[in-house]
Amino acid sequence: MGLRLYNTLSRRLEEFQPLEQGRVSTYTCGPTVYDRAHVGNFRTFLCEDILRRYLKWKGYEVVQVRNLTDVDDRTIHAAVQRGIGLRELTQPYIQAFFEDHDRLGLERAEYYPRATDYVPQMIELVQKLVERGLAYEADGSVYFDISEFPSYGSLAQIDTSALREGEREAGDQVYDKEDARDFVLWKGGERPEEGDVAVWDSPWGPGRPGWHLECSVLALTHLPQPFDIHSGGVDLIFPHHTNEIAQAEGATGKPFARFWLHAKHALLDGRKMSKSEGNYLTLDDLVEHGYRPSAIRRLLVSGHYRTELNFTLASLDDAARSVERLIEVRRRLEVSLSEDVEAPRTRLAELTQRALAEFEEAMDDDLNVAEAWGALFVLAREANSELDRAGDRVPAVEAQAALDAVASMDQVFGVLALAEGEVAEVSAEKRSWIEARLTERARARAAGDYARADAIRAALAGEGVEVEDTPSGSRWKLRR
């Protein structure tokens, strides 16, 4: 059974096969770089990262484009307000985006085009639409004529006649559209409130591209048409993706994208996470409070992408503890590797195989990560159980098989790999201080002086060092 994905176009699960053998082309809507992205934005990006990683896990080559929106109302207003240029405004936020991106363990896409680098191509696309009678110029602006594009709105399954007309006309933005439902491709005319931060020459006079234009152009530039998968947040289904389709298909006469995937939003304490509501958290906010990216990633990819995810600090604590559990079982397997041929046989190989099969089955089912996590945690429990029975000494091949399976699943989850990089450095002095305390404590225990042993353990705990006594001696680790 192969991978099945829920396609917004058909509103049902469809068997996924790339058009080109062995190679998947994807377009994923990226951030608007007028401010730092919040963890809700990253929830969507992480869902797409899981998709990317799983496609690779299945053996496909992936070509992914993720755009950076550096020209739209928000970037322009922010630049004007601060009296700086668009590039000057967006550059630090692009950098911040990549910092957060990497800290959350997202794999890098193949292309990160910025909208402003493609204005000539956008103009070309608009010209094509005008030539084909799908767009018209009015007072320096160009609009898409939805009445000339019969399938308009099919992605969102909206009846265009039901669209509310003229709702935005009352504000300070009055357009010369023939029909209020038409959308703007090129914004010309006088825009004193936008200063000169975003003005390009065009056949229709100075102006700037409409927001939807960039994604059509960037996808057509970097990917075949049609390409395999286009994804983004649910809020983009209408109008953004709807308009993207109209622009691209209108200009080329060919289908734009085959599969459309949409991720539901993250909530913060049960309410929509959004900048405009002031209800959001950034990765920095969380890291400053001591939360680890591995736990944040674990929480953000714990649930199905088509289900809302309620982000709370309590859930984040739970997530952190569950990551600990996996790290512990992996550590235990590593130290249990034994070349000793006398080591008792275990069921590890068999359990491992079953876990991988369950993992794949779950992921094949529209990326059901919740169930896939279940397969991993079941393996963790069973492995611990086997290790208990075997006295932590198992044949190397069996322990290695389990370790390989955990690593394989984590190639998709990407959580343990992140956690590895989070281990704090312990200075040589601190290390020797800890070792000295442990030696001292071992002596005290051997002598039956438990009061002293416990005092030393408490002192270590005060320094964030946790002590565990095992049959083969005490070991320590830093509290995470």
Add this chain to the structure above:
RNA sequence: GGCGCCGUAGCCAAGUGGACUAAGGCGGGGGCCUGCAAAGCCCUGAUUCGUGGGUUCGAAUCCCACCGGCGCCUCCA
């Protein structure tokens, strides 16, 4: 008004007509282990899936109604 989603144990969350006698995580209780802990394991926790009806041999899963929560409807991931 239009389109759509959700309500499963204390919390998070899979399952969406029959091997469900409902995964998994976190937390709680009991036990094993330990000098005591920690870690780990074992046992325990929903006779039940928002409520009320209906369809069916069979429903958490389908239909209807109601209650509660949420998203989108022209530049929000």
